[in-house]
Amino acid sequence: MPHMPPMQAWHVHQTGEPREVMRLEESVRPEPGEGQVLLKVRAASVNFPDALLCRGQYQVRPPLPFTPGVEICATAEDGRRVLTTCALPHGGFAEYALADAAALLPAPDALDDAEAAALHIAYQTGWFGLHRRARLRPGETLLVHAAAGGVGSAAVQLGKAAGARVIGVVGGPAKAETARALGCDLVIDRHSDDVVATVKQATEGRGADVVYDPVGGDAYTWSTKCVAFEGRIVVVGFSSGSIPSPALGHALVKNYSILGLHWGLYAARAPQTILECHGQLTALAEKGAIKPLVSDRVPLAAAVDAVQRVADGTTTGRVCVLPGLPSGNGTGAADGAGA
Incomplete structure (x- = not known):
């Protein structure tokens, strides 16, 4: 197998507040397991469960160290633009992540990468x-x-x-x-x-x-x-x-x-319903009836701040992490006093 170049990824080595436990490190690209695929992350939407994962308070507790980031828009190895939930411990706050092949859904053309990541x-x-x-x-x-x-x-x-x-x-x-x-x-x-x-x-x-x-x-x-x-x-x-x-x-x-x-x-008990729902959501997005509110797009280096702000309840809509966005770039601070 050819040597794969390293990547940047956020790792949690011990549980606690996101700002205290998330570390941006160089690491090897994760190896897909049975039924999994390697994805190049285009955008990762920050969710409250990401903060709970860092704190060790989520119902799923991946082994340490892990990379948080539960939902992404990504490029599959065959070139498809997809959205999915990640297969922890290899989450989306990284340049590459893992997902179950069966969980990949086509990203709606009407939405950009950040909006698609926030749709799922x-x-x-x-x-x-x-x-x-x-x-x-x-x-x-x-x-x-x-x-x-x-x-x-x-x-x-x-x-x-x-x-x-x-x-x-x-x-x-x-x-x-x-x-x-x-x-x-x-x-x-x-x-x-x-x-x-x-x-x-x-x-x-x-x-x-x-x-x-x-x-x-x-x-x-x-x-x-x-x-x-x-x-x-x-x-x-x-x-x-x-x-x-x-x-x-x-x-x-x-x-x-x-x-x-x-x-x-539903993914475990009635997976077909998720596909049907995605079809409904895609149709609504195509006609402009829904459009995820992405209030801030930040580079990978700023992911820890984004997760902490979501944990503190000071964001509106979704904050999305874009690994391809140069450090120092971002759009629209998402502030407010609790949702």
């Missing part, structure tokens, strides 16, 4: 949450927590594309501006507004038909107080760090549903 996890999660789990219908009211963040912004766009009235909850004026630009019909600043009272007023006391909650904690509590009769609360994650304990008696007397969503499980 958040939009698939949003699609499964809103359509397969909550059965969102045109004309219904959708309440999205952290509406200016990477996960929430996808749900906002998908909700609007489905014909729903979308109410977005954010933290701070800058995030509120972003949520309005995304298409929210009403934006609530949790720092200054009463979330429950505002939702009830906006819906003439009925409440939200579907709630999309990637936050947990107080956001979940507010949701139970302003969900409509026969409403559905989709539990997507717990970026607040607080996992609520549902009051099932309350769900019973108010007649609402609590729906869990673990998107990754």
Whole structure:
């Protein structure tokens, strides 16, 4: 086998805060295992799970050292432009990454590399949450927590594309501006507004038909107080760090549903549904109904700062790492006060 030139990759040798444990190092290109392929990374989207991986708090704990970066747009060895989730421990914050060959999806032509990288996890999660789990219908009211963040912004766009009235909850004026630009019909600043009272007023006391909650904690509590009769609360994650304990008696007397969503499980249990969803997302992207909000594109050398900002909740939309971008380049700082 010919000698392969080295590459640059971020490695985590011990768990902790991203800024403390991520190290940019020269290493050999990873060798694909059975059913895997080597990919040249074009763009890696920074997700909250990347921060959890660094902290050792994610449900998947790859062996140390590992390279974080769970989703990428990349070039396959046969020249195809693809998007996929990475096969850890060889994640996307590197010049080359590994993925399962069966997990490769064609990158939509309507999206650039960063947008394509940001399409996969958040939009698939949003699609499964809103359509397969909550059965969102045109004309219904959708309440999205952290509406200016990477996960929430996808749900906002998908909700609007489905014909729903979308109410977005954010933290701070800058995030509120972003949520309005995304298409929210009403934006609530949790720092200054009463979330429950505002939702009830906006819906003439009925409440939200579907709630999309990637936050947990107080956001979940507010949701139970302003969900409509026969409403559905989709539990997507717990970026607040607080996992609520549902009051099932309350769900019973108010007649609402609590729906869990673990998107990754579909790959194992119903992989065909992911392909079908990607087809739907590609069609929406081609006609301009959805377009991932990429607020910052940074070079590989700046990945640690990007992951830390996502961990701290100070970003809007998605921050993407582009290994081909020269150091010192970047577009659009993504700041704000919590999604």
